[in-house]
Each structure stands twice: as C-alpha cells, then as structure tokens.
Amino acid sequence: MTHTPSDSDPPVFDQTFQDQLFELLRWRRDVRHFRPDPIAPSDLNRLLEAAMLAPSVGLSQPWRYVQVQDPKRRRAIREIFKQCNREALAAYHGEQARLYASLKLAGLEDAPVHYAVYCDVSTDQGHGLGSQTMPETLQYSVVASIQNLWLAARALGIGVGWVSILDPQAVLAALDLPATWELTAYLCVGYPIEAHLDPELERRKWEARADPGSMLLIR
Numbered sequence: 199m200t201h202t203p204s205d206s207d208p209p210v211f212d213q214t215f216q217d218q219l220f221e222l223l224r225w226r227r228d229v230r231h232f233r234p235d236p237i238a239p240s241d242l243n244r245l246l247e248a249a250m251l252a253p254s255v256g257l258s259q260p261w262r263y264v265q266v267q268d269p270k271r272r273r274a275i276r277e278i279f280k281q282c283n284r285e286a287l288a289a290y291h292g293e294q295a296r297l298y299a300s301l302k303l304a305g306l307e308d309a310p311v312h313y314a315v316y317c318d319v320s321t322d323q324g325h326g327l328g329s330q331t332m333p334e335t336l337q338y339s340v341v342a343s344i345q346n347l348w349l350a351a352r353a354l355g356i357g358v359g360w361v362s363i364l365d366p367q368a369v370l371a372a373l374d375l376p377a378t379w380e381l382t383a384y385l386c387v388g389y390p391i392e393a394h395l396d397p398e399l400e401r402r403k404w405e406a407r408a409d410p411g412s413m414l415l416i417r
C-alpha cells in the first residue's frame with residue numbers, strides 16, 4: 199500500500215492488508231541462524247524508523263539503539279554471553295541440561311548487524327507522565343519499540359533474534375555507555391537461513407505454545 203500521510207485523509211486498511219498483517223504476525227520468528235549477507239543501510243533505516251514510531255509512556259521515547267560494530271566490543275559481548283550461558287546451563291539437570299546445551303540461543307557470530315537496545319531511565323522527555331506512578335512503563339515502551347522493529351524486519355524479509363543471556367552491567371561497560379541506561383535487549387539482525395511458522399524452541403521440544411484460551415480471563 200502506498201500512501202502519503204495526511205490528517206484529513208487517513209488510509210483505509212482493506213481486507214487484503216488485514217489478512218497480510220495477520221500472516222506477518224504468524225510468520226514473525228525469533229531468528230538465530232543468519233546468512234552473513236549485509237543489510238542495505240536504507241533497510242536498516244526503515245527498521246529504526248519503525249522502532250521510533252512505537253507508543254511510549256508520556257511520549258517519553260526512552261529507547262536508545264546502539265549499533266555495535268567494533269570487532270573488539272563484539273568479541274566482548276560474545277564472551278559475556280558464553281559466561282552467562284554456562285551459568286544458565288548449571289541451573290538445569292539431566293535430559294533438560296543436555297537439551298539446553300544443544301540449543302542455539304544466540305546468533306552473535308553470524309548476524310551482520312547487532313543492536314544493543316537501552317532504556318534511558320533518566321530521560322526528562324514526557325515529564326514523568328505515567329512513569330512516575332509506574333516507572334517500569336519506560337522499559338515497556340522500549341519493548342514496544344523493539345516489537346515494531348521486529349515486525350517491520352519480517353516484512354522486509356529480515357530476521358531478528360533477541361538475546362537476553364547477558365549480564366547487563368558487563369554489556370554497559372563493554373559498550374562504554376551512561377550508567378543511567380538500562381539494557382532492554384541485545385538484538386541480532388540479518389537475513390534468516392530458513393523461515394518457519396513455529397518457534398524454534400517448539401521444534402526442538404523445549405517448550406510448546408499454550409492454548410490462547412488459557413490466557414484469557416473474564417472478571
């Protein structure tokens with residue numbers, strides 16, 4: 199759909215678009231197997247544009263996207279991941295430990311683009327509206343922005359993998375960033391090797407998706 203935005207002429211999202219939107223939601227995956235091919239800067243800009251369109255508490259826009267390019271810093275992140283993953287593995291036993299150890303839980307080696315995504319919890323933007331009552335809504339806003347980027351990436355055929363097996367303080371130091379920034383996500387971005395309708399963790403029998411009905415309540 200091509201459309202030049204204007205307040206007086208809002209777009210109509212027709213049935214075809216609605217169906218495609220749901221296809222996009224179904225086909226979004228957390229990706230951990232990437233082709234090394236670079237991503238065009240114009241496509242990366244589109245992803246960041248999508249990220250910046252997200253809702254945020256009080257219009258605070260607390261997200262900060264740090265593109266990690268320096269090979270030394272990337273090596274440091276890989277080491278932090280390895281250490282944290284060893285510690286995480288120690289919490290499992292028996293067959294579950296064997297399965298955990300066999301999972302690929304990051305694509306840090308092959309993904310051509312890395313973003314460390316932060317929440318600036320010291321921002322004055324938004325004047326505390328909403329976040330003075332619920333400070334965690336600043337982090338929720340960053341998550342909303344990541345989700346926008348994740349979906350926009352899928353629309354462009356680009357995969358995103360969210361890595362959280364990282365010590366946030368160690369990552370902050372490795373990237374030399376302000377102490378008031380809290381790590382929300384470390385994202386690996388690149389073209390996926392495969393497309394799937396089901397999560398990798400479901401295919402690998404780590405976990406199964408629950409019945410959506412079990413998550414809906416009426417009071």
Ligand SMILES: Cc1cc2nc3c(=O)[nH]c(=O)nc-3n(C[C@H](O)[C@H](O)[C@H](O)COP(=O)(O)O)c2cc1C
Binds near residue numbers: 228362397
């Ligand atoms: C907040 C968050 C943190 C995540 N951290 C990791 C991670 O550290 N390693 C990993 O392999 N997957 C991670 N994932 C991906 C999930 O495992 C994945 O989203 C889930 O299995 C469902 O798969 P799908 O995204 O393909 O639907 C994370 C996802 C979210 C939302």
